[in-house]
Amino acid sequence: MTDIPLLEVRHLVKHFRVGGGLFGGGSGLVRAVEGVSFTIQRGETLGLVGESGCGKTTTGRCILQLERPTSGEILFEGHDLVPLGEAELRPFRRRIQVIFQDPYSSLNPRMTIGQMLAEPLAVHGIVPDRAARAARVQELLRHVGLLPQHADRYPHELSGGQRQRVGIGRALAMEPSLIICDEPVSALDVSIQAQIINLLEDLQAEFGLTYLFIAHDLSVVRHISDHVAVMYLGKVMELADRKSLYDSPLHPYTRALLAAVPIPDPELEARRERVVLKGEVPSTLRPPSGCVFHPRCPIAVERCAREVPELREIRPGHRAACLLA
């Protein structure tokens, strides 16, 4: 039983049909997620990185079953969620929670923080008794580093960091096993980001939580993740444990991403080699042939435009989708 990973995503595909609208813009198929596979072990954090449009958020939404996948399997403790109906999904929904980038837009402006934390406890019958619920709200506030008096405040009275703590508290209220963290710190000030990351780590240690940490900031992802998957145009380009991925990246896209991150040290930056990737991310409506990265790849050869590279194990536990790796 303990061998079963908490989450296993197999060959996940999500296409969106678009267009054919009023102005006759041609219709097409957005290939948002194109055959993504990974596993997350209980108590671990998988970082999912990539630029906008790479499919990382859609992958998260498919796991949450906010989007129904086009094909593929999403195994939660070995149970495939994809074929399940809404009623069958309900017990799983409670155990998979989400934290969003912008807590302000996901909090009800007319409810106090206390009401917002109590709501899921009541609706899902987690704590049916009213007095016990108030006590549980206080406990949740403490867990996320807020004060008892914050229960009576409204979202607009809180700072961005405090609102994100409320968002985390709401997820925690459901007693989840897995939390999808979708850019949870990218809207926060630099000085507050570290507070929230430390909080997420503390909660993971205390409650044995498992995280899928979706972000574009490679430094933050390195800090928090045990394993990291790099996505580009709907596909996983590289997947490895944190150390291998950052110390010896195999995919030219991963290398370019790492090189693009400026390091807060002027002396080091002055010596550093600049690898600036040319071109822009192509449209998911018309992904390039062969390796989707080949038009921007600094080391692409002729066959990269023809052959689709498999995500294959190059070193033990280190996979890359590159013909030249």
Add this chain to the structure above:
Amino acid sequence: MGVLLEVRSLTTEFATSGGVVRAVDGVSWDVQEGETVALVGESGCGKSVSALSVMRLVAAPAGRIVGGQVVFKGRDLLQLSEEDMRRVRGREIAMIFQEPMTSLNPVLTIGRQLTEGLEIHLGMSGAGARARAAELLGMVGIPDPERRLTQYPHQFSGGMRQRMMIAMALACEPSLILADEPTTALDVTIQAQILELLKDLSRRLGVAMLIITHNLGVVARYADRVNVMYAGRIVERGSARELYANPRHPYTLGLLKSVPRLDEPRRARLQPIEGQPPDLTRLPPGCAFAPRCAFRVARCAAERPALAPVGGAGHLTACWEAGRLDRAPALR
């Protein structure tokens, strides 16, 4: 190299429901010819309002410049007539914003938006302006410029729009560009392209730049000198090298320590700055950073420290306890 822009004791206030907020509080800084200077800080620190004040674009009636001077090439911009100021904007000082889509007109072609400035400021016309517009697009790395001139902003990607903004900023060959979070809305690989382009063009054309950002990495890569802002004031200033190697304000030190770095071994735990960002309607009488500061002493709550020299070579800090921060290895 002479002084191009000198901001002296600039103070800008906003009327809010919570009272008058002093977004920029008696701030002084300068930009030398051809130099790249950074204004760094977190949301609400006054860095964007500083740039808008220089351009006299602070939204009235809520916002108002209540004091100070903005001396550009020897003239105080705050004393100019609105008509004279219009000639400075775009012609001599250009601005680039974070979100290019909000600064571009969606119903005008790219070509029209580029030639407009050339016609108004430089008196160019027809074919001449069009040729120059195409040249500008080429200069910022937009392929096939002739065809691109006939397109509309929505036909451009985010990165292309920011290139277009840079082309517009450079159109009249200004001597100063104010770039307010120019790459924050862009992906990492595109961010690198745009910043390299800006740096390369500013060097080649000798344009001075003020980069406004919260990203310490961007500052380290591109700025010659740095001003760190907190709660409407500059708390530390110095050359980029000196300031990063030897931060002498607890806020600067805290920022540098709180970010995970790719070039260092992964730390077991991040070291955040504790507490919340300051509420500008309720600032303490002393140092605004004192409530969050690990170095605070009794004096910090009562007396506000002024920006004063520390060490050499133009390094200044506004901290009573700066002496304790001098290359203290235990802090790193």
